[in-house]
Amino acid sequence: MRQRLQHVEAPMPREVPLDRYEHRAGDSVVQGHRPPGLHLGRDRLYTPEELYDAPAYEESFDFRTYSWSRLHHSPNDTLARALHDHAIDEALLGWRAGKHIVGVMGGHRLRRGDAAYAEAARLGRALGAGRVVATGGGPGAMEAANLGAWMADRTHDELEAALTTLAAVPSYQPSVQAWVEAAFEVRRRYTPETPARSLAIPTWHYGHEPPNVFSDAIAKYFRNATREAILLEICDAGIVFLPGSAGTVQEVFQDACENYYAVESAVAPMLLLGVEYWTRTLPVWPLLRSVADGHPMAEHVFLVDTLDEVCAITR
Secondary structure, three states: OOOOOOOOOOOOOOOOOOEEEEEEEOOEEEEEEEOOOOOOOOOOOEOHHHHOOOOOHHHOHHHHHHHHHHHOOOHHHHHHHHHHHHHHHHHHHHHOOOOOEEEEEOOOOOOOOOHHHHHHHHHHHHHOOOOEEEEOOOOOHHHHHHHHHHOOOOOHHHHHHHHHHHHOOOOOOOOHHHHHHHHHHHHHHOOOOOOOOEEEOOEHHHOOOOOOOOOOEEOOEOOHHHHHHHHHHOOOOOEEEOOOOHHHHHHHHHHHHHHHHOOHHHOOOEEEEOHHHHHHHOOHHHHHHHHHOOOHHHHHEEEEOOHHHHHHHHO
């Protein structure tokens, strides 16, 4: 299988202490070694505190589990990861029951303090009124949208204050720990009055992208393909695509494929936010519009330029 190269921007995986386990699935028994805290049959989603359970990121459950997933590939190791992801599927199914979810997709390179980061946070706050905002759970635009949803019941001034606090540590480089600590400070200061507004769905496949902490629940998967499909599938209230690069473009057309073959009642809105970006910088819109032409999805794809337009369509 072709190995994809990654631009590694966080500590490289390293060997970590492992616990021996025995997991029963029906009549089968799986035995092997796993990072402490990784339960193959867990019945709930993760919290940020579970992922960041140590003073240093290199000691945390998140990094330990990432390291194990990159360095251990026996049949039992890969089976253990599949069992874990199945358990996350079941936990997410229960968690989202009765909720309407709108997705926000965008690039991970956006830095705190950037104007586009602040706009993504304001978008998340607006969308979080009455809905759950779901993202890929990483840094950049994903963190910003989750932050906004986390603060959906807070004032504009409180959100602006939170953005100012976060801007002091604009990136997870060079220190993931400093980036996380600034976020936890904001999270503690602005605990939501109404829970279940913000959902993150990250993956250990991209271990160089630490998960953000601005979510009520984190559905973290090992397999990125599973995570991508689930994230698009659950967004019944539509998806807003912020300016991004290859990953965001992939998500646009993966979502377009699902809508293309769906019956009209199952088509969810697709909104490309940023006319200049999506028509000139990265001209995805003309192709998307051509794909949709003549199909039920044609009435559900939008090119917009303002937050008000997004809110009017997804309301």
